[in-house]
Amino acid sequence: MGNYDLREKLAGRFGEKVATITIGSAGEMGYRSASIHVSEFGAGHPSRAAARGGLGAVMGSKGLKAIVVEKPTERFKVEYADEGKFRETCTLVNKVIAQGAQNDPFHNIGTISTIEVTGANGILPVDNFSGKLFPAYQEVGANKFLTNLATRGGKNKLACQPGCVVQCSNCYNDANGEYLTSGFEYETIALFGPNCHISDLDSIARMDRFCDDIGVDTIEAANAIAVAMEAGKLPWGDVDTTLALLSEMKEATEFGRILGDGCEAVGKHLGCKRIPVVKHQAMAGYEPRNTKGTGITYATSPMGADHTAGLTMGRAFDDAGRAAQAYASNKLQVAMCIADSMMCIFAFAHVVPVMPKLGEMMDAMYGGNYGFPRLAAMGVKTLLTERGYNKMAGMTDADDRLPEFFYKERSAATGSVFDINDYELEVLFDF
Numbered sequence: 001m002g003n004y005d006l007r008e009k010l011a012g013r014f015g016e017k018v019a020t021i022t023i024g025s026a027g028e029m030g031y032r033s034a035s036i037h038v039s040e041f042g043a044g045h046p047s048r049a050a051a052r053g054g055l056g057a058v059m060g061s062k063g064l065k066a067i068v069v070e071k072p073t074e075r076f077k078v079e080y081a082d083e084g085k086f087r088e089t090c091t092l093v094n095k096v097i098a099q100g101a102q103n104d105p106f107h108n109i110g111t112i113s114t115i116e117v118t119g120a121n122g123i124l125p126v127d128n129f130s131g132k133l134f135p136a137y138q139e140v141g142a143n144k145f146l147t148n149l150a151t152r153g154g155k156n157k158l159a160c161q162p163g164c165v166v167q168c169s170n171c172y173n174d175a176n177g178e179y180l181t182s183g184f185e186y187e188t189i190a191l192f193g194p195n196c197h198i199s200d201l202d203s204i205a206r207m208d209r210f211c212d213d214i215g216v217d218t219i220e221a222a223n224a225i226a227v228a229m230e231a232g233k234l235p236w237g238d239v240d241t242t243l244a245l246l247s248e249m250k251e252a253t254e255f256g257r258i259l260g261d262g263c264e265a266v267g268k269h270l271g272c273k274r275i276p277v278v279k280h281q282a283m284a285g286y287e288p289r290n291t292k293g294t295g296i297t298y299a300t301s302p303m304g305a306d307h308t309a310g311l312t313m314g315r316a317f318d319d320a321g322r323a324a325q326a327y328a329s330n331k332l333q334v335a336m337c338i339a340d341s342m343m344c345i346f347a348f349a350h351v352v353p354v355m356p357k358l359g360e361m362m363d364a365m366y367g368g369n370y371g372f373p374r375l376a377a378m379g380v381k382t383l384l385t386e387r388g389y390n391k392m393a394g395m396t397d398a399d400d401r402l403p404e405f406f407y408k409e410r411s412a413a414t415g416s417v418f419d420i421n422d423y424e425l426e427v428l429f430d431f
C-alpha cells in the first residue's frame with residue numbers, strides 16, 4: 001500500500017491528529033532507495049521523507065509498516081538542571097532564529113529559491129552531471145513556483161513540525177487547484193528537472209508525489225533516471241517515459257526492481273560509465289566541480305554524497321582556494337553533526353551569531369559544564385565514530401573519492417575539474 005492511502009487509513013482508525021511514520025511499497029519490497037515517511041504538521045500528508053540510505057528497507061525487513069503516535073493525555077515532564085535558565089536561553093536563541101528567517105529565502109520562498117543561485121553559477125546539475133549550464137533554469141525556479149502558488153491556491157511558509165520558526169515548507173497544487181504534493185524541495189526539482197533535462201515544474205511535482213507515495217528517495221530515483229537517459233534507455237527530457245519507469249518500481253518489473261535499488265544499480269545494469277555516486281549513494285543537487293568544498297563533503301562524509309553533511313556553496317567558499325574549501329568542509333561537517341543532534345539544519349544556520357548559547361542550553365538542560373568547545377568536540381567524536389564504523393564495515397580511503405569523471409571531464413560551464421587531490425582528502429579529518 002502507498003503512503004498516501006495508508007495515512008488515510010490510519011487517520012480513519014486513530015483520528016486525524018495522530019502523527020504517522022510509514023513505508024510505502026518500496027520499503028515492503030526492500031528496495032535500497034526506500035525511504036521512511038513522516039506525516040507533516042497540520043495537513044498530515046506523508047510527504048516528509050527520511051529519504052537517504054534506504055531506511056525504508058530496514059523497516060520493511062522487520063515487517064514494520066507503520067508507527068502511529070497519538071497525542072499524549074498529559075504533557076511529558078522534562079527534568080531540567082535549571083529550567084529558568086534553559087527557557088531564558090531558548091527564548092533568546094529562538095528569537096535570533098526567527099529574526100534571521102525574516103530575510104531567508106527558504107522562509108520567504110522555499111528551498112526552491114536555491115535554483116536561482118545554482119542555475120546562475122554552474123552548480124545546478126544538468127543532464128547527468130554533464131557540467132553544462134541549463135539556460136531555462138528559471139522555468140523550474142522561484143518565480144514560477146510563487147506564481148503557481150498565487151494562482152492555484154498552494155502555500156509556502158509552512159512549518160513541517162511544531163515549533164519551527166523558519167517555516168520553509170510548502171503545499172503545491174496542480175493547475176486545477178487540487179493538492180498535488182508537499183515538501184516540494186530543491187533537490188527533487190534540480191535532479192528530476194535540469195539533471196534529466198526536464199523544465200516543467202508540474203511534471204516534476206507529479207514525480208515527487210509518486211516517489212513520496214511509493215516511498216523512495218527522490219535524489220536516488222532522479223539520478224537513476226538521468227543515468228538511464230544518458231545510457232539511451234529513454235530520451236532526455238521525456239516526462240511520460242520517466243513516469244512510466246517510476247511506475248515500474250511499484251509493479252516490481254525487472255527494471256523497476258533495479259530502479260528501486262537506485263542510481264548505481266541502474267548505471268551498472270545499463271553499462272554506464274558516468275555514475276554520480278559516492279559510497280554507493282547518489283549525489284545531491286550540486287555540481288562538485290563548481291562548488292569544490294561541497295565535493296570534498298560528498299567524498300569524505302561517512303554518509304556518502306550527502307549535501308546535508310556540509311554544503312559549502314557560496315561565493316565566499318567557491319571563490320576561495322582549495323585549502324579554504326577543505327577547511328570549510330571540515331568545519332561544516334563538524335557543525336552539521338552538532339546540528340543534527342539539536343535542530344533542523346535550516347534553523348541552525350541562523351544560530352551562528354549566538355553559537356555559545358547552545359552550550360549554555362546544554363548546561364541548563366543536563367547540568368555540568370558543556371560550553372561550546374565541548375559541543376564541538378562531540379561533533380568531532382560523532383564524525384570519527386561514523387568513520388570508524390565505515391572502516392569496520394570494510395571501507396578504505398579509496399571510498400572517500402568522487403567518481404573519476406569529475407576529475408577528468410571539464411565542466412562546460414566553468415572549465416573546472418574536481419582537482420582536490422587524494423592527500424588533501426585523506427588528511428581532512430586529522431583533527
Ligand code: SF4
Nearest residue numbers: 160164166168344346
Ligand atoms: S526549517 Fe526545517 S523544521 Fe522548519 S519547516 Fe523547514 S525543514 Fe521543517
